[in-house]
Amino acid sequence: MANLRKLGRRTxxxxxxxxxxxxxxxxxxxxxxxxxxxxxxRREAEKMITLGKKGDLSARREALKYIYKTDVVHTLFExxxxxxxxxQGGYTRILKLGPRRGDGSEMCIxxxxxxxxxxxxxxxxxxxxxx
Numbered sequence: 354m355a356n357l358r359k360l361g362r363r364t365x366x367x368x369x370x371x372x373x374x375x376x377x378x379x380x381x382x383x384x385x386x387x388x389x390x391x392x393x394x395r396r397e398a399e400k401m402i403t404l405g406k407k408g409d410l411s412a413r414r415e416a417l418k419y420i421y422k423t424d425v426v427h428t429l430f431e432x433x434x435x436x437x438x439x440x441q442g443g444y445t446r447i448l449k450l451g452p453r454r455g456d457g458s459e460m461c462i463x464x465x466x467x468x469x470x471x472x473x474x475x476x477x478x479x480x481x482x483x484x
Contacts, residue, residue, distance in 0.1 A: 357393065357396075358389055372397075374390060375398045375419070375420065378398055378445075378463060378464075379428060379429050379465075380425055381470065382465050382469070382470045383462055383464035384462070387453075387458050391461050397419070398444070399442060403442075405429045408434065440466075445463060445465055446466050447462070449461045
């Protein structure tokens with residue numbers, strides 16, 4: 354088994370936190386978190402994108418075991434994975450931001466490389482209220 358960071362949490366809390374971070378990354382394309390959390394979330398996100406590149410039913414079920422929402426898994430397999438079809442790893446990048454003001458922990462942005470989030474039709478149609 355590979356070494357993993359404990360992040361000061363129990364096993365169930367740590368796995369839930371990493372699952373939520375990966376899910377948010379796939380929903381939004383990027384997240385802001387601490388460097389150590391980002392390094393651990395990157396490991397799991399790369400594994401999920403590799404599953405998405407396989408694209409078969411077994412890989413989809415493996416992804417559903419890790420990611421809570423089915424629509425995020427659908428986005429992973431239909432939108433995100435095809436972008437990285439010719440790339441062999443390195444799907445994410447970490448951009449360091451500097452220390453957090455409250456406690457000084459090193460912050461960063463974890464983002465997907467070469468991914469631009471598609472806007473839904475509801476976001477495009479903004480209606481002004483009548484005065």
